[in-house]
Amino acid sequence: MSSPLHSAIPNSGISLNILIIGAGLAGLSTAITLSQTGHDVTVLEKSESKKEVGYMIVMGSNAMRVLNKIGVNSRKAGAVDMDFIERRHYKTLELLSSLDVAKYDKAPAKLYYRPDLHNELKRVALLGLGGKAVRLILNAKVVSVDINNGSATLADGRVFKGDVLIGADGERSIVKSSFSEPGGMQQAHFKIFRSLIPTSAFLSDARTRRVLDLCRDRFVMFCHPTNSLISVLIGRNGDLLDVECGYRYRQGERAMDASDQFGIRKRLLEEFKGYHPDIWCGIEMAMVTTDWEIWKSTSQKNLTQGKAVLAGDAAHSMEPTTGQGGSQGLEDAGALAVFLSNIGSKSEIPHRLELLSKMRIERTSKVVPLSGIRLGEEELIRKNFPKHPVSRSSIKNGDEHIAFLFDYDVIEESKKTLQEAETPRASL
Numbered sequence: 001m002s003s004p005l006h007s008a009i010p011n012s013g014i015s016l017n018i019l020i021i022g023a024g025l026a027g028l029s030t031a032i033t034l035s036q037t038g039h040d041v042t043v044l045e046k047s048e049s050k051k052e053v054g055y056m057i058v059m060g061s062n063a064m065r066v067l068n069k070i071g072v073n074s075r076k077a078g079a080v081d082m083d084f085i086e087r088r089h090y091k092t093l094e095l096l097s098s099l100d101v102a103k104y105d106k107a108p109a110k111l112y113y114r115p116d117l118h119n120e121l122k123r124v125a126l127l128g129l130g131g132k133a134v135r136l137i138l139n140a141k142v143v144s145v146d147i148n149n150g151s152a153t154l155a156d157g158r159v160f161k162g163d164v165l166i167g168a169d170g171e172r173s174i175v176k177s178s179f180s181e182p183g184g185m186q187q188a189h190f191k192i193f194r195s196l197i198p199t200s201a202f203l204s205d206a207r208t209r210r211v212l213d214l215c216r217d218r219f220v221m222f223c224h225p226t227n228s229l230i231s232v233l234i235g236r237n238g239d240l241l242d243v244e245c246g247y248r249y250r251q252g253e254r255a256m257d258a259s260d261q262f263g264i265r266k267r268l269l270e271e272f273k274g275y276h277p278d279i280w281c282g283i284e285m286a287m288v289t290t291d292w293e294i295w296k297s298t299s300q301k302n303l304t305q306g307k308a309v310l311a312g313d314a315a316h317s318m319e320p321t322t323g324q325g326g327s328q329g330l331e332d333a334g335a336l337a338v339f340l341s342n343i344g345s346k347s348e349i350p351h352r353l354e355l356l357s358k359m360r361i362e363r364t365s366k367v368v369p370l371s372g373i374r375l376g377e378e379e380l381i382r383k384n385f386p387k388h389p390v391s392r393s394s395i396k397n398g399d400e401h402i403a404f405l406f407d408y409d410v411i412e413e414s415k416k417t418l419q420e421a422e423t424p425r426a427s428l
């Protein structure tokens with residue numbers, strides 16, 4: 001059975017052997033787009049039973065365009081619609097800005113509980129829905145790669161080889177580190193406390209019920225003017241809440257271990273004591289809170305070298321505030337399917353990967369520097385911080401920022417780029 005992706009990217013070229021390292025969101029979605037466009041895909045994943053981190057994830061309309069085409073069943077995955085992105089005052093709860101994202105209704109943005117989205121991607125990949133079944137090898141830690149040969153060696157000595165080697169192995173990518181000019185990593189200026197709370201707990205108290213009513217069908221950030229923010233994300237068919245508390249860490253302060261719940265709660269209290277009592281009441285309901293450092297990549301000059309190409313966080317890890325890290329990985333998955341389609345001979349692959357790299361760097365070099373912005377705050381930043389990347393960009397306000405992120409069809413853009421690049425070659 002062919003998928004909508006197959007109709008969008010008809011492939012009459014040769015079938016390639018694709019080797020992907022990493023079965024995160026980027027690796028699995030790329031495995032699906034490539035198997036649905038006729039390639040043979042093997043994924044190597046170091047963990048024994050790859051499970052996604054258990055928090056919520058926003059998939060913007062740019063990502064949903066790809067997810068919908070590969071046949072991901074969002075209803076089955078418990079996804080919840082996200083119609084607005086809003087900022088509210090941390091103390092008064094007053095509405096500061098509201099961005100309507102429901103207008104991108106060709107591919108409405110959604111909130112997923114990550115493990116559910118991951119399981120759904122695994123189902124589509126392993127059953128080979130709309131394409132060939134993906135071969136997923138777990139407990140397969142890659143210890144070295146030869147990017148010129150397209151091969152990866154596992155800790156147990158086994159060697160795998162592909163016509164294309166895709167590094168979807170996260171921000172500390174072993175594939176990226178094999179490039180002659182690997183980009184670096186930089187710690188963001190804030191950390192995040194994350195807690196999962198059943199919605200039923202919020203419903204049991206009038207104060208948290210009020211918070212819940214403010215957050216339905218939307219992504220709400222309760223914002224301190226400068227130092228912190230709390231977002232409450234409702235997912236898993238509306239049954240589960242993810243409370244994410246971002247704050248500026250002190251110099252030298254590292255993420256606390258999850259076993260130190262006493263230390264984590266003490267720090268939470270210190271940082272967020274000024275927040276509205278209704279929100280406080282919600283934070284106190286968390287049974288377990290984890291503390292996360294955020295790292296972002298510094299510019300990667302080229303996403304391809306030899307037979308290798310980078311995707312997902314390996315190519316462009318970023319700050320989570322605009323909710324675009326995973327969504328950009330989905331864009332990579334869509335782009336790779338286009339650039340590796342209709343290839344007549346394997347000698348064309350390096351040129352195709354160069355074209356892909358150029359297009360993806362152009363896009364992500366604009367997305368990444370803006371990834372720490374609280375959506376809706378653009379005008380304020382432009383007024384007060386003339387050197388901020390958004391002040392130097394053409395984006396003037398939240399609506400324009402959302403349009404730049406969401407109103408982007410990676411498959412159509414990739415086809416256009418490829419067509420423009422191939423036309424003069426064909427007429428030579």
Ligand SMILES: Cc1cc2nc3c(=O)[nH]c(=O)nc-3n(C[C@H](O)[C@H](O)[C@H](O)COP(=O)(O)OP(=O)(O)OC[C@H]3O[C@@H](n4cnc5c(N)ncnc54)[C@H](O)[C@@H]3O)c2cc1C
Nearest residue numbers: 022024025026046058142169170312313320323325326327
């Ligand atoms: C707090 C927070 C909130 C976020 N919220 C959002 C959001 O709302 N929306 C959004 O789009 N993004 C969000 N992101 C970003 C998003 O989580 C990441 O961009 C995304 O998960 C990256 O997926 P990936 O597949 O590229 O990398 P990863 O998830 O890191 O997957 C890499 C995989 O490679 C495997 N691997 C690594 N090394 C090897 C090896 N040597 N051999 C074999 N396997 C290997 C790993 O085990 C892993 O499974 C958020 C991030 C954070 C920190």
